[in-house]
Amino acid sequence: MREHEFTALPRGLQVYSDVAKRRPHDWLALDDVTEGWPEHALPHYVRTHDHEGINDPAVLTEFKEKLGKMCR
Numbered sequence: 001m002r003e004h005e006f007t008a009l010p011r012g013l014q015v016y017s018d019v020a021k022r023r024p025h026d027w028l029a030l031d032d033v034t035e036g037w038p039e040h041a042l043p044h045y046v047r048t049h050d051h052e053g054i055n056d057p058a059v060l061t062e063f064k065e066k067l068g069k070m071c072r
Helices: 003-008 011-022 039-044 057-070
Strands: 029-031 045-047
Touching (some): 039 045, 045 057
């Protein structure tokens, strides 16, 4: 993908495009932007808090749960 095509995509599609290209065994993304995330990628996505980031207790709990599933 050309750089200008990549930068024109919403961040969720940028991440998923990279995942589709690299094809990792598993992956997890942290982001505060919900726009552009494909529905089928949401199990691999944790939305961070706008101000507290991953320090928000609900975000940290979700992150730990999803990361734990990846490590089993």
